[in-house]
Amino acid sequence: MPHTIKAQRSVTIKDVARKAGTSIATVSYVFSNAERNIRPELRQRVLQAATEIGYVKNAAASSMKGKPRGILAVVVAQFGNTFFTRMCVEIVSIARQAGYVVTLCNSDEDPDQERIILKRLVAQRIDGCILCPAMSREENTGLLKKYRIPYVILERSFPESTTAHNFVGQDNYQSGYLATRHLLDAGHRRIAFSGWDSPIPNVCERVNGYQAALREFGVPAEQELVLTDEMSEAAGRRMAAKLLESKMTAAVLGHHETAKGALLYFQDKGIRWPDDLSLVVIGTPEWAGVLLPRITCIQRPEHAMAVAAAELLLDAIKQPDISAAQHVFLSTVSEGDSVLKR
Amino acid sequence: MPHTIKAQRSVTIKDVARKAGTSIATVSYVFSNAERNIRPELRQRVLQAATEIGYVKNAAASSMKGKPRGILAVVVAQFGNTFFTRMCVEIVSIARQAGYVVTLCNSDEDPDQERIILKRLVAQRIDGCILCPAMSREENTGLLKKYRIPYVILERSFPESTTAHNFVGQDNYQSGYLATRHLLDAGHRRIAFSGWDSPIPNVCERVNGYQAALREFGVPAEQELVLTDEMSEAAGRRMAAKLLESKMTAAVLGHHETAKGALLYFQDKGIRWPDDLSLVVIGTPEWAGVLLPRITCIQRPEHAMAVAAAELLLDAIKQPDISAAQHVFLSTVSEGDSVLKR
DNA sequence: TGGCAATATGTAAACGTTTACTGCCGTGTA
DNA sequence: TACACGGCAGTAAACGTTTACATATTGCCA
Numbered sequence: 001m002p003h004t005i006k007a008q009r010s011v012t013i014k015d016v017a018r019k020a021g022t023s024i025a026t027v028s029y030v031f032s033n034a035e036r037n038i039r040p041e042l043r044q045r046v047l048q049a050a051t052e053i054g055y056v057k058n059a060a061a062s063s064m065k066g067k068p069r070g071i072l073a074v075v076v077a078q079f080g081n082t083f084f085t086r087m088c089v090e091i092v093s094i095a096r097q098a099g100y101v102v103t104l105c106n107s108d109e110d111p112d113q114e115r116i117i118l119k120r121l122v123a124q125r126i127d128g129c130i131l132c133p134a135m136s137r138e139e140n141t142g143l144l145k146k147y148r149i150p151y152v153i154l155e156r157s158f159p160e161s162t163t164a165h166n167f168v169g170q171d172n173y174q175s176g177y178l179a180t181r182h183l184l185d186a187g188h189r190r191i192a193f194s195g196w197d198s199p200i201p202n203v204c205e206r207v208n209g210y211q212a213a214l215r216e217f218g219v220p221a222e223q224e225l226v227l228t229d230e231m232s233e234a235a236g237r238r239m240a241a242k243l244l245e246s247k248m249t250a251a252v253l254g255h256h257e258t259a260k261g262a263l264l265y266f267q268d269k270g271i272r273w274p275d276d277l278s279l280v281v282i283g284t285p286e287w288a289g290v291l292l293p294r295i296t297c298i299q300r301p302e303h304a305m306a307v308a309a310a311e312l313l314l315d316a317i318k319q320p321d322i323s324a325a326q327h328v329f330l331s332t333v334s335e336g337d338s339v340l341k342r
Numbered sequence: 343m344p345h346t347i348k349a350q351r352s353v354t355i356k357d358v359a360r361k362a363g364t365s366i367a368t369v370s371y372v373f374s375n376a377e378r379n380i381r382p383e384l385r386q387r388v389l390q391a392a393t394e395i396g397y398v399k400n401a402a403a404s405s406m407k408g409k410p411r412g413i414l415a416v417v418v419a420q421f422g423n424t425f426f427t428r429m430c431v432e433i434v435s436i437a438r439q440a441g442y443v444v445t446l447c448n449s450d451e452d453p454d455q456e457r458i459i460l461k462r463l464v465a466q467r468i469d470g471c472i473l474c475p476a477m478s479r480e481e482n483t484g485l486l487k488k489y490r491i492p493y494v495i496l497e498r499s500f501p502e503s504t505t506a507h508n509f510v511g512q513d514n515y516q517s518g519y520l521a522t523r524h525l526l527d528a529g530h531r532r533i534a535f536s537g538w539d540s541p542i543p544n545v546c547e548r549v550n551g552y553q554a555a556l557r558e559f560g561v562p563a564e565q566e567l568v569l570t571d572e573m574s575e576a577a578g579r580r581m582a583a584k585l586l587e588s589k590m591t592a593a594v595l596g597h598h599e600t601a602k603g604a605l606l607y608f609q610d611k612g613i614r615w616p617d618d619l620s621l622v623v624i625g626t627p628e629w630a631g632v633l634l635p636r637i638t639c640i641q642r643p644e645h646a647m648a649v650a651a652a653e654l655l656l657d658a659i660k661q662p663d664i665s666a667a668q669h670v671f672l673s674t675v676s677e678g679d680s681v682l683k684r
Numbered sequence: 685t686g687g688c689a690a691t692a693t694g695t696a697a698a699c700g701t702t703t704a705c706t707g708c709c710g711t712g713t714a
Numbered sequence: 715t716a717c718a719c720g721g722c723a724g725t726a727a728a729c730g731t732t733t734a735c736a737t738a739t740t741g742c743c744a
């Protein structure tokens with residue numbers, strides 16, 4: 001628990017005023033009201049005094065008078081995941097250009113933790129929030145709504161009433177379809193899919209896309225070719241082992257985190273791609289750039305999503321009464337050498 | 343610039359008091375003074391009223407009364423860098439267990455940006471800060487000192503007066519030494535080193551370690567075998583090209599970001615490790631785990647550093663008058679198959 | 685020289701909490 | 715019955731800003 005500290009009286013506007021031989025009002029105007037004109041000589045004296053005694057405005061106090069805090073928050077469910085990390089970097093950079101600092105929080109896929117975080121952020125009265133919800137539970141966003149804090153839901157949609165929120169996401173159906181289609185076009189017909197046991201619909205949608213592509217090519221969808229497991233390297237290995245049993249010629253590794261485990265398993269067993277097995281990975285993990293033969297990846301629209309989310313939030317802050325907007329971005333194929341033409 | 347919003351009167355303690363038919367003092371006691379006894383029936387009524395009208399305490403107001411804000415900050419110089427990302431994840435997790443939320447900021451190696459960030463954090467009166475300084479400039483920490491905000495310097499030390507700050511770092515000299523020593527032990531004598539043009543002494547120290555190891559084995563240090571360039575993949579490729587010209591049998595890739603470019607260059611040119619060239623990389627990038635043959639890495643003590651930094655900060659917050667502490671951690675060899683024994 | 689703008693500065697009342705202090709009520713004792 | 719005491723509840727004064735409003739100062743013109 002945060003520790004209570006003996007109140008360390010800090011340097012205030014009052015001290016600056018005394019030092020500069022003027023009133024606190026003038027000092028305040030110097031620091032926070034650009035329109036108001038102050039005699040240059042006095043302004044200079046105030047500034048001088050402030051630096052001398054090391055004055056820094058107390059943001060809590062000014063925020064109490066309804067001043068914006070200049071803080072945005074990004075709450076993600078998996079902070080270490082490169083997909084999110086990259087988006088965070090981008091968002092932070094855009095926010096900075098707009099004059100905001102960003103608080104990054106990690107819910108670790110835990111809705112309760114998410115709630116605690118959101119409550120804290122509301123308590124801070126942040127100016128806006130980008131939220132990648134831990135689960136498809138809408139109740140947590142209620143807090144943001146109640147306090148009229150502009151927000152954007154990122155990457156994971158709620159099943160109902162999507163149009164009620166600002167939303168930026170990717171088309172998971174399309175990425176599943178795209179990956180599968182790529183393999184079908186190369187002549188593959190027995191195609192497996194590995195994902196993870198996600199509490200959110202993303203993986204499910206990718207599977208739908210996968211199945212739709214198969215259907216389009218008149219390939220019957222086999223239950224056993226679709227695997228899911230928890231999200232870990234070990235689970236990736238397990239799924240890889242199962243995949244090999246099912247004698248398919250190609251696989252869509254539907255999530256980059258488990259894909260790593262699967263590839264490591266293939267390496268261990270001496271399974272080579274594309275010769276023994278054609279592979280497409282959904283996502284663009286860091287390691288995909290160096291692995292030989294290069295893996296064909298479905299490049300998710302991370303950059304576009306981050307930019308859209310940040311800009312949508314900034315717009316929502318500027319115009320609180322604007323109606324909610326939704327942006328869904330598509331993935332593209334980043335071709336490697338992991339798919340054998342047959 | 344943060345946008346000014348027409349003051350949206352939010353739900354306050356006063357509203358709760360009215361609703362519960364009591365005074366604001368009682369409501370405040372219910373929410374923030376555990377000792378004070380409130381008749382259970384009344385307390386219940388207050389809680390009930392609060393949830394009904396959706397009251398969330400205004401952190402700015404309570405912080406004005408000297409209450410701790412429950413916010414820590416981590417300011418890093420390269421947020422996208424996995425080394426920092428991993429430490430951030432760890433720090434956030436430890437801080438959370440202690441009841442703090444963490445604001446992550448990115449200075450992008452820019453001391454001016456760092457100053458702006460720190461000023462903002464001081465304005466927020468955060469409870470503590472972990473700072474990985476953009477440059478070896480001590481003036482920015484002065485702000486933290488002035489406002490008595492406990493802080494820990496992470497990973498990059500200041501040349502002078504290190505004992506004046508709480509510091510957690512790695513022994514860069516040792517990692518340079520370790521990498522080189524590993525190659526020397528394997529029988530290599532012509533060993534190159536690639537780093538980056540760092541404004542901070544880290545790379546320099548690694549070079550010192552490298553040279554010390556060579557000296558120990560009576561190998562003359564050749565100027566042309568030590569390369570530096572900017573930190574980018576392209577620079578890594580450039581350095582790799584130069585390395586090949588200098589006919590060495592082994593190389594220490596002294597920084598994981600440029601190492602990636604170098605490896606890609608080797609892949610393009612068909613240079614194979616360890617047969618054509620033995621390699622040791624300082625750092626443990628994500629991709630090192632999947633690349634074949636496995637690269638021998640110098641595992642930096644990320645985890646230990648993150649834990650130490652977080653705990654040191656928490657200690658410093660609890661005991662503001664404790665004297666500064668320094669922790670320097672050592673790296674270890676994570677052996678792969680990229681070093682040929684000769 | 686007086687008066688009137690226009691400009692520059694200061695006063696004081698918020699903002700939403702926390703908490704020292706005062707006051708009230710009921711119980712137990714003399 | 716009167717009184718002290720203890721336990722709760724409420725009043726009001728901060729905390730450090732911002733800003734509407736009041737006041738002082740200046741310069742200019744009649």
